[in-house]
Amino acid sequence: MKCIILLxxxxxxxxxxxxxIENKYNYKHISSGSLLRNEALKNKExxxxxxxxxxxxxxxxxxxxxxxxxxDNIILDGIPRNIKQAKLLDSxxxxxxxxxxxxxxxxxxxxxxxxxxxxxxxxxxxxxVYNKDLIDSKVCMICGxxxxxREDDTKEVFEKRYDTYLKExxxxxxxxxxxxxxxxxxxxLESLYNNxxxxxx
Ligand code: AMP
Numbered sequence: 001m002k003c004i005i006l007l008x009x010x011x012x013x014x015x016x017x018x019x020x021i022e023n024k025y026n027y028k029h030i031s032s033g034s035l036l037r038n039e040a041l042k043n044k045e046x047x048x049x050x051x052x053x054x055x056x057x058x059x060x061x062x063x064x065x066x067x068x069x070x071x072d073n074i075i076l077d078g079i080p081r082n083i084k085q086a087k088l089l090d091s092x093x094x095x096x097x098x099x100x101x102x103x104x105x106x107x108x109x110x111x112x113x114x115x116x117x118x119x120x121x122x123x124x125x126x127x128x129v130y131n132k133d134l135i136d137s138k139v140c141m142i143c144g145x146x147x148x149x150r151e152d153d154t155k156e157v158f159e160k161r162y163d164t165y166l167k168e169x170x171x172x173x174x175x176x177x178x179x180x181x182x183x184x185x186x187x188x189l190e191s192l193y194n195n196x197x198x199x200x201x
Contacts, residue, residue, distance in 0.1 A: 007172055012106040013108070020193055029077060055081060113158075124148050126142055128140055
């Protein structure tokens with residue numbers, strides 16, 4: 001089994017990039033955020049942590065990840081978020097004979113990421129993401145579900161999450177320096193896809 005890790009700040013386009021790689025290159029997309037939002041439906045404590053831009057515990061993250069690893073090649077979106085998770089992941093890879101192929105670091109200007117998060121609409125049902133500036137409809141083009149703003153997609157929560165990212169997650173760029181590929185997502189969607197294609201070929 002092979003694994004790609006996507007490392008990025010909030011709003012950098014991890015979900016969009018993972019979906020693209022999943023569909024085009026046949027990796028299973030595992031998003032810790034979306035797995036944890038599912039857990040939050042039955043657990044108020046988890047919901048409150050997510051809504052306030054705080055991390056949930058490393059143990060819970062690894063637990064939900066473990067339950068979702070089967071036999072497919074995977075792309076990890078949102079894990080690891082700190083050095084402890086990276087070390088736990090190293091052990092999990094070893095136990096499951098998973099080969100970490102590469103770590104894609106999506107780099108983006110903080111202001112652009114903030115704007116994308118604040119303008120983000122998410123389909124309540126299929127979770128597809130839209131930009132308020134680019135869509136007129138109030139329903140999803142794919143499944144017809146309602147488009148909503150995630151509770152953590154506010155300017156205030158974004159700033160908190162970004163500061164945590166700088167402190168906890170950005171050091172992983174150094175941790176993974178031997179496998180790291182840096183790509184930029186400050187421009188259009190097409191240019192993100194082109195950058196990904198160059199690295200996936
Ligand atoms: P995301 O959808 O990746 O932006 O994640 C949304 C939220 O889920 C984060 O702000 C955290 O509250 C939580 N979360 C996702 N992944 C992790 C992780 N690896 N460790 C801790 N908390 C996480």
